Amino acid sequence: MAISPAQLSDLRKREATEASKRGAKTGSQLCIYKTISGIEVEIYTDQGLEGDGKLKIAGIERAVKMIADKGFALPSLRFILTGAGGVENVAFMGNSSGNRAAVVYLGPKIGMQNKKNVTQGVSDAVYDGTQRFFGNPKQTAMVTTVVIHELGHVLHELMAEDQFWTNHEPATMTSALVWGMAASKVSQYARKMPLEFVAEAFSGIMVGKRYDQEVKIAYRALGGPEVPGFFT
C-alpha cells in the first residue's frame, strides 16, 4: 500500500501532537547545541548536565557517532531528556506543519535494567552481556543502545518512508507471518510490532550481534536501514 501525501502529512501532524503531550510533562529545560560527526543535534534537558543528564548526553554522542561512522546520513536531531514520570523512550517523526522532523524523548527509565517479567529488548541484553562496547560502564552501553534503537526508527522512516508509515498503523501493518519468527530471534520486544522488530534488529546489528537469513529477509522486506556487511 502506498501512503498518499495527504495521509503522510496527517500522520506527521499526529506525531507532533503526541510529542507535545510528552513535552507538557517535562520540567524547565537547558538547551545544548552540538555537532556530532557532522550531524546537527539539539538537546533539551530537565536533568542538567550531571547524573542522568550526563549519561544520556554521552549515549547520544556515542550512538550518533557509531551510526554516522557506518555511513548513514542522519538528519538533524532533537533530543528531549527528562526525568518526568510516564515519559517513555520514543521517537517522533513529524512537526505540526506535517513535515518530517525527528524528535527523540529519553525518559526516566533509560539505563535501568528491566525486571525479569518486563519485556526485554536488545538494550537489556547489552546490559546483561559482556561488553563489546569499549569497556564502558554497563549503563552507558545500555543508554547508547536505547539511542541507537530510536535512531533506527528515524533512519527507517527516512530511508523507507512508505514501509515505515504502513507499519506504523495497526490497520495496514505487515502480517506477523512475514516477520514474527525472525523477531523472536532478535528480542522479546522485537515481537511487539514490525517497526520494533526493525529498530531492535538495527540496534543489535550496530552493537555487533549477528543474525541469520530469516532475520535478514524479514528486515529487508520491511525496508530496514542497511549498510553492506550488515548481515552474515
Ligand SMILES: [Zn+2]
Ligand atoms: Zn522502538
